[in-house]
Amino acid sequence: MNKSRVVIGFLGTQLDQPAKRGDRWSGWRPSIAVCQQPDLIVDRFELLCDRRHEKLAESVVADIRSVSPETEVRLHWNQLRDPWDFEEVYALLHQFTRDYSFDADHEEYLAHITTGTHVAQICLFLLTESRHLPAALLQTSPPNRSGKDPRGVYSVIDLDLSRYDQLASRFQAEHQEGLSFLKSGIETRNKAFNQLIERIEQVSLATRAPILLSGPTGAGKSQLAQRIFALKRHRQQVAGPLVEVNCATIRGEQAMSTLFGHVKGAFTGAAAARAGLLKSADQGVLFLDEIGELGSDEQAMLLRAIEEKTFLAVGSDDATSSDFQLIAGTNRDLHQEVGRGNFREDLLARINLWSFAMPGLAQRRDDIDPNIEFELQKFTTTHGRKVTFNKEARKKFIEFAHDPSTPWKANFRDLNAAITRMATLSPGGRITTDMVDEEIQRLRCSWRGSEKPDSHAATLRSVLDENQIAQLDRFDQAALAEVIKVCSQSSSLSAAGRELFQISRQSKQRANDADRLRKYLAKFGIQWSDIAAGEFS
Incomplete structure (x- = not known):
């Protein structure tokens, strides 16, 4: 279905005036020229006019009917106190858009931005850009000096910038x-x-x-x-x-x-x-x-x-x-x-x-590698000395950094500090495996020192090493830590069992608490003697 084309614009109080001498059709008059374009059929022209220019408006309407009989011209009268006052002009146009019955399903609209004061043109642009006026912009220009056709030229500007490939890119x-x-x-x-x-x-x-x-x-x-x-x-x-x-x-x-x-x-x-x-x-x-x-x-x-x-x-x-x-x-x-x-x-x-x-570093382990490069580059910029890892050292540090058991408690501050320390101490600008081992040990000690006395990790570390702890689910870590804590405070395996199973043992005819506890500990490779000899207190 072809839509009707509607142009909305101001009467040009200067540009739409007929030539004072000679043929009235010899000069370029933009409001009339819009309706003279052979490939731009205008079905309706909504012309905003000041009452002080009523005679000119009537002349323009007559001339449009002469060159384009199919064009209906509607005059919208106003009387601006100051056509250069932005607030007044914008308020006028904004009210026009609120009162006008737009029918975008059956009509397409063009906002003519060639006539009117510069303030009016700006306001038309802003209301079009904000979609208060659901239109494309229509810009007309006079013919060049060698041209004799008073129709001049025109261009339609769609403010949907996504349609312009170069602008979009x-x-x-x-x-x-x-x-x-x-x-x-x-x-x-x-x-x-x-x-x-x-x-x-x-x-x-x-x-x-x-x-x-x-x-x-x-x-x-x-x-x-x-x-x-x-x-x-x-x-x-x-x-x-x-x-x-x-x-x-x-x-x-x-x-x-x-x-x-x-x-x-x-x-x-x-x-x-x-x-x-x-x-x-x-x-x-x-x-x-x-x-x-x-x-x-x-x-x-x-x-x-x-x-x-x-x-x-x-x-x-x-x-x-x-x-x-x-x-x-x-x-x-x-x-x-x-x-x-x-x-x-x-x-x-x-x-x-x-x-x-913001996620912590432990939740962004796939970003550790690029952040290591960033920290090394930052060190180079700050100290004027380029530092790199040797192949084995980098592999070892990356494995440690990506290990789920590595907590990165201070997040990127930990990573920055680690790279800075290794880079500062690197002989000849190369970070070695020995330096990585030293740094890993330093980080683990600092994290261990920041743990609360009753933390699960501190309790488990009394009987398990870091690798063993890293293989446990958090659920198992919490449960096992509580078991070890009770065991360490009990005089025997049986006493610990009675404390741990005091509810469930009541439903058993023969409660073998020590055996139940021994089997539970064995699941994790722990014996009672390991706890008794542990450093947990």
């Missing part, structure tokens, strides 16, 4: 550039992480709403916040600075003053006024790492600052304004903190619009 390249920038140029392989970064890039460039980055310590929240800011700065989306603070480092009145500033004499020691970090972040980005550490008063003030863009400095009765984008980081589950009464539910609702959970 440019946007895709720009998109990939943004993704690579957020990942510090690391060619990450983890599919879930790459999808996460793609969504963060999309959101970062589309909104100034708060962004919440959650995840364990060392997962890269701070670095990602810095990259988001740098990307927005590169795209001219922020004019102010990036202001960062770890909320765990500020407490009480110091926190209020640090964040919101204070006036002179607000408290003992306030010898001079202080602007505060929120004010310093005006027109920029404020990164509050570990936001869950803020006290209730700071949370309430922050909520007001986010919603109203104003807050009170300590000791002041006058509101301070600051327009910033908030990026918050946390290694806590803020929903649980709300349940415990430690975090305001309304503040979480406000900052949780765009929430992204």
Whole structure:
């Protein structure tokens, strides 16, 4: 089915005037020329006219009917106080789009952007681009100097940029550039992480709403916040600075003053006024790492600052304004903190619009290899000395890094520290297997030292080695650790059995607790004597 073609445009108060001398058809008049194009049949022309140019409008209507009898012309009268006032012109056109009965199933629309003031042309473009006006753009031009045809030329511009291959490829390249920038140029392989970064890039460039980055310590929240800011700065989306603070480092009145500033004499020691970090972040980005550490008063003030863009400095009765984008980081589950009464539910609702959970290194083991290369390159840049692994050393470190039993408790901080240490100590710029062995031992000792005294791993390590523990499911680790703990506190195998099976033994006629326990331990290659001689305490 062929659709009817409808043109929407302004009367050209200058360009649509007939020639003052000679033949009225000798000059180019864009509104009339649109209807003279042999391959652009116009079924209806919606012509927006100012009442002050009524005579010209009637003349143009008559001339269109003369050159294109099939074209229906509808005049839409208005009287702009100032056709160069953007707000007034946009309001007029916006109301026109709200009142007009568009029928996209049966009609196609062209917005003529050649006539009218430059302000009117811009407003037509914006309303077309936002799809308030479901049209393509129609641009007409006069004939060149050697041309004698007053019809001139025209072009139709579809703002669906995905249809333009060259533009689409440019946007895709720009998109990939943004993704690579957020990942510090690391060619990450983890599919879930790459999808996460793609969504963060999309959101970062589309909104100034708060962004919440959650995840364990060392997962890269701070670095990602810095990259988001740098990307927005590169795209001219922020004019102010990036202001960062770890909320765990500020407490009480110091926190209020640090964040919101204070006036002179607000408290003992306030010898001079202080602007505060929120004010310093005006027109920029404020990164509050570990936001869950803020006290209730700071949370309430922050909520007001986010919603109203104003807050009170300590000791002041006058509101301070600051327009910033908030990026918050946390290694806590803020929903649980709300349940415990430690975090305001309304503040979480406000900052949780765009929430992204950063995985730890142990959940991204397929990204370990490219991150090792990144760390080696960073070392080279920082120290001016190129360092590489020999083949055997790299294989050994990679196997250790990918081993499920390797916890990477501090995540990328652990990996960075390991590479930095080995690179610093490498003779002749080559990391050897001996150095890898030394580093693996150092990491294991540091992780073991950070374990809680009652952790399963610490208990199991009293009778099993690391490789044996690594072969156990977490379920078995938890159960076996509890059994070993009871055994270590019992005087005999039978006493431990009675403690462990005190419920189920009641249903047995002959409860052989010692035998049941001995068989259970044997499943894991453990004997009672191993526990009795163990170092567990």
